[in-house]
Amino acid sequence: MKSKALVTFALAMALCVALTAQEAKRAMKAPGKPAYPELAKRMNVAGAVKVEVVVAPNGSVKSAKALGGHPLLIDAALAAARNTKYAPSSEETKELITYNFSAGN
Numbered sequence: 001m002k003s004k005a006l007v008t009f010a011l012a013m014a015l016c017v018a019l020t021a022q023e024a025k026r027a028m029k030a031p032g033k034p035a036y037p038e039l040a041k042r043m044n045v046a047g048a049v050k051v052e053v054v055v056a057p058n059g060s061v062k063s064a065k066a067l068g069g070h071p072l073l074i075d076a077a078l079a080a081a082r083n084t085k086y087a088p089s090s091e092e093t094k095e096l097i098t099y100n101f102s103a104g105n
Contacts, residue, residue, distance in 0.1 A: 026055060026095060027087040032080035034099050040072040044103065049077035051097045059086040073101050 040046075049069030054062045064081040066074045077099040084097065 026059075026089055026093055028084060029059065029087055030083075030085040031097075032083035034073075034076040034080035034101070036101055037072055037076050040070070040076075040101065041103075043072070045070050045072050046102045047073065047100075049073050049099045049101070051077050051081040051099065053081050053084065053095050053097060055086045055089070055093050055095055057089055057091060059088045061086075062092070067096075069099075070101075073099075076101075 034049075047070050050067040051064050052067055053064045056062045061082050061084055064078050066078055069077060077097075080099060081097050086095070
């Protein structure tokens with residue numbers, strides 16, 4: 001019984017280490033800069049948009065999905081996220097980008 005618990009603990013620790021390694025951020029080589037939408041400017045809409053991107057091994061963004069933000073700002077954030085370039089890696093990764101829109105943009 002003691003050895004079964006020890007094996008279970010060891011497997012759990014190995015899984016935690018593997019998950020931690022996957023959470024490491026990839027280096028962003030060329031961040032995409034969002035264009036502040038004209039309608040959002042006129043309406044004084046500001047705020048943050050969070051975008052989850054799937055990055056291919058070669059560093060290009062395969063897909064982008066908005067996780068939150070004002071609807072008038074989301075399209076600009078998604079376009080910028082799709083233009084972002086990352087450092088190459090041996091595998092596909094998911095990254096989180098936050099774009100902040102303010103009156104000064």
